[in-house]
Amino acid sequence: MSNKDNEMDDWEAAMAEQAASEEGESEDNADKQSEGVRTAELEELNAESLDDGDKRKLDAILDIPVTISMEVGRSQISIRNLLQLNQGSVVELERVAGEPLDVLVNGTLIAHGEVVVVNDKFGIRLTDVISQIERIRKLR
Numbered sequence: 001m002s003n004k005d006n007e008m009d010d011w012e013a014a015m016a017e018q019a020a021s022e023e024g025e026s027e028d029n030a031d032k033q034s035e036g037v038r039t040a041e042l043e044e045l046n047a048e049s050l051d052d053g054d055k056r057k058l059d060a061i062l063d064i065p066v067t068i069s070m071e072v073g074r075s076q077i078s079i080r081n082l083l084q085l086n087q088g089s090v091v092e093l094e095r096v097a098g099e100p101l102d103v104l105v106n107g108t109l110i111a112h113g114e115v116v117v118v119n120d121k122f123g124i125r126l127t128d129v130i131s132q133i134e135r136i137r138k139l140r
Contacts (some may be wrong), residue, residue, distance in 0.1 A: 013133060070113070070124050071102040100127055110135070 050058065073093030085091070100112035101124060113124040 017133070066105050067107075069104045071104060073099075108135070108138070 073095035075091050075093050077091065100114060102109055103111040103113050103124065103126065110130050111126045112128040112130075113126045116123045116125045
């Protein structure tokens, strides 16, 4: 199964979940919504299917910079203890050793990963990408 098939399955699952949650609303609203609900058929997005105007719009979006960060863990300490930190001090984090790192894009969790070293540089190998459904839930 391709990645695009997985994405469609995720979207279909999200739509089904949304429809199920809306069924819990009043009986009249549920009847009206279920009559007009159907799965949308979407075309695959590729460069050949876009006209010049759409390509320029897509290029503008692709050039927007985002901040990606890897979070090993967090800790809350008082300012008094913060000011007492010096070289060699150890700050205990809430994470257990060996637990995956969080990968954040503009502060939003998108994946978990592990630290790797490639050509004497640190990197991160993504081990678990957060599904689109979970990211949508976190937006609400």
